[in-house]
Amino acid sequence: MKLTVVGGGSTYTPELVDGFARLRDTLPIEELVLVDPAAERLELVGGLARRIFAKQGHGGRIVTTSDLDAGVEGADAVLLQLRVGGQAAREQDETWPLECGCVGQETTGAGGLAKALRTVPVVLDIAERVRRANPRAWIIDFTNPVGIVTRALLQEGHRAVGLCNVAIGFQRKFAALLGVTPDEVHLDHVGLNHLTWETGVRLAGPEGENVLPKLLAEHGEAIAGDLRLPRVLLDRLGVVPSYYLRYYYAHDEVVRELRTKPSRAAEVAAMERQLLEMYGDPALDEKPALLAKRGGAYYSEAAVDLAASLLGGGGSPYQVVNAYNKGTLPFLPDDAVIEVQAAVGPQGPTPLPVPEVDPLYAGLMANVTAYEELALEAALRGGRDRVFRALLAHPLIGQYAYADTLTDQLIAHNREHLAWA
Template structure:
């Protein structure tokens, strides 16, 4: 089995490598190719990756290349984890929206749109090259904004599934609180990427006992603290929202906070510099503890599970993925990309049935789905007016004066990445 990681020079990669090494019985990788245009980073990450495999006794071969076509040739699956513009672009995404009184964040709101505009054309070019080289390869997208990027891939006819680590993080957290194995926890997870709610927590599988009320009753304070939302809010909602919902439920509070501290991008950039220094140590043969603060917890386990399921090697029978709606949520278009539990196998993903969704959540989903449709149109065809309409449709923007100011700033800060600007 050959897997290729595009964006293999990312500081995330050792987390992925560690998962491949530990879970080799689930996903028996024979060859792993790391592809990245940044030669220096690729050398550092590739060296550590080989040492991790060697320490854990993994027999697979790890190679590195800057040549995308060579790297994806013959791959059974290609995992995308790239960041167009790097941390410098992320720093801008988190900064200029604040000038208009809106949330500055890399995956949602105006910053998320900027990232989509930079990313979609690049990902589609990569996917076309994968298809020319190996049309049977699965594309697993971890590149944000996952929902929009995955929709672009599926709309273009690629064999693609989107992946996010939010659900597996909740699964692991709830398992600890309940004192059970993560495999025993099944989430009723519904929404769009970075706009999801846990509406049930079941023990033993999709038909198991729902213990969500027990979780909120006995551990509500701890869960609320992690989400940085008041416990009474969770009790009134009766669900556990993704931590990204705080941008919607406490928008003005978050804007005030973001204006008084260094950006997350600045923190990550400093962390990445230290991680790359550590990766260069020839004695290091395991992922460092600092990597846990970089983000992406359990990313490797989710990726192994998904790849194993798609390639027929095993994995969990039900997994939370980003996939086509196809009537699962009747209030959304069939071609919307939703994030839900699905059966995963070599033929792809099939969403499990979802019980009726509370209008409180369905309304926001419908709003953001409409925004994502406009955002994808802007990413594919360009144009100031399309950018403006996407921003106006986003519930974190919504006012024409904000949308005008954000449109000007978005284009100004991203001109080098926008072929039409």
């Protein structure tokens, strides 16, 4: 089995490699290819990756290359984890929206649209080259904004599934609170990427007992603390929103916070410099503790599980993924990309039935779905007016004066990445 990681020079890659090494019985990789145009970073990451495999007794071969076509040739699955423009572009995404009093974040609001405009054309070019190399290869997208990028891939007919670590993070957290193994926890997870709610927490599968009321009663304070939302809100909702919902439920509070501290991009950039220095140490043969602060917790486990199921191995029967709606949520178009529990196998994901969704969540989902449709149109066809329409449609913006100003700023800060600008 050959697996290729595009964006393999990321400082996060050793976390992924560690998962591949630990879970080799689930996903028996014979060749792992790390593809990245940043040759110096790639060599540092690749060296540590080989030492991790060697220490854990994994017999697979690790190849590093800046040649995308060679890297994806014959791959059974290709994981996408790229960041067009790097942390410098992320720094901009997180700062200029604040000038209008709008949240600055890399996947939500105006910053998220900027990232989509930079990313979608690049990902579609990569996907087409993957298809030429092996039409049966699966593409697993972890590149944000996952919902928009996955929709772009599916619209072009690619064998693609979007993946996020929010659900597996909740699964692990809830399992620890309940004193059970993660495999025993099944989430009633519903929404769009980075716009999701846990409406039920079940033991022993999708038909099991719903213990969410017990979780909220006994551990509501701890869960609310992790989300940085008030406990009373969780009690009133009776569900657990993802931490991305704080950008909606406490938008102005978040903006005030972001204006008074360094950006997350600046923090990550400093962390990456430390990590790359560590990776250059030939004695290091395991992921360093600092990597846990980098983000993306449990992605390696989720990626192994998904790849194993898609490639016919022993992955979990049900997994939270990003896939076409196809009637699962009747208030959304069939070609909307939703994030729900699905049965996953070699033919791809099949979303499980979802109980009727409360209008409180359905309305916001419908609004953001409309924005994502307009955002994808802007990413594919370009033009100032399309960017403006997407920003005006976003529930965190909505006012024409803000949308106008943000459109001009988005284009000015991203001109080098926008072929039409």
